[in-house]
Amino acid sequence: MLNLKNINISYGVIQVIHDVDLNVREGECVALLGSNGSGKTTILKAISGIIPYTSGSISFQGRPCVMNNSTLSYESGIVQVPEGCKILPYMTVQENLLMGAACRDEAWKKRFETLTWIYQIFPKLGERCNQQSNLLSGGERQLLVVGRGLMALPKLLMIDEPSLGLSPRVLMAIYSTMKMLRDKGLTILLSEQNVNQALKIASRGYVLENGRIVMEALSEELLKSPHIRKAYLGM
Template structure:
């Protein structure tokens, strides 16, 4: 599904990502872990097409999509939930969901069906479907941006720190939501600092440190790695 080879991301003279290779098979949930500043978001936003790669390649299935724009990536089945968790605050929950299907807005019946599907899957959103999104709690807004991303019918979902700043009980709800999406066969790349929660849903994990991959393995292997905290030191 996703194959990243020797990816490089730069901000001017700063080399944020140098030589990251990772893959996610069809239906796999892969966690990308690491301390603040390790280069996780840069990697994810580059896969999303929002940042230009300074080197390396990104393949989706058989297709090289390294230089593709964010919109082209969405059309090829990649949906992204950035760290910023942006809802359209003045629009209702339902309207926010509809905008997530922008690339296939002509298919009004299909969009309506998908909206119903999301509201059935996530009753907390259904209860608030007519409410302006700006009035939702942080956790509900996170649920909404994930559900909105699903409205483009992605094959690959990129999630950047969905648990950031949320209370433990809300984090549990978000991870239940992620687990439910995985059940549907979706491929997910999950960037997280909450190692325990991420490994509880992941099949495999990569640990980034200083812009490179420092370790990789099955979720069980990474969880059992005695040097995991050492891998985090120094960011």
């Protein structure tokens, strides 16, 4: 469904992504694992068309993606939930959610149906739908950004470090939602430093170090790997 071939990305003169090949098949949940600064967000942004790449190619559903065009990427169903709970602070919870559907015709037509579904998954958001979103706690904001992404009715959902700074309870809510979405057949690319958590729901993972993919394997193989156990799981 998603294919990255030989992607290189630079910020100014500094190259941060080197020769990345990555594939996600339809219905798969794949983890992109790596520590701070390894390049996870940069790769997601290139897939979303937010930043350009210097060479290589990206295709989605068999069609080449136009480089650096986030509108086209979003219209085609690629949706990125950004890291760090980026909400629209002076809009209400519901307005934030509606923004997720605003630029996809199909999603906009079904917005009220989808809102009802989001409030079922995350009742906290339903209870506070008319409150200004900057009144939400950090964990509630994370629910909101995931909900906003789902409002776009994504074909590929990319979630950037959802576990960052969350209490175990919110982490459970986020991960059980992702598991439910995966089981419903949604294609997910999950960027995480929390290797243990990510590999519980992903079937495969890529390990990114200093902008290069150093390993690609099934989740159970990654969990057994001495390198992963030492470098990411502290064993």
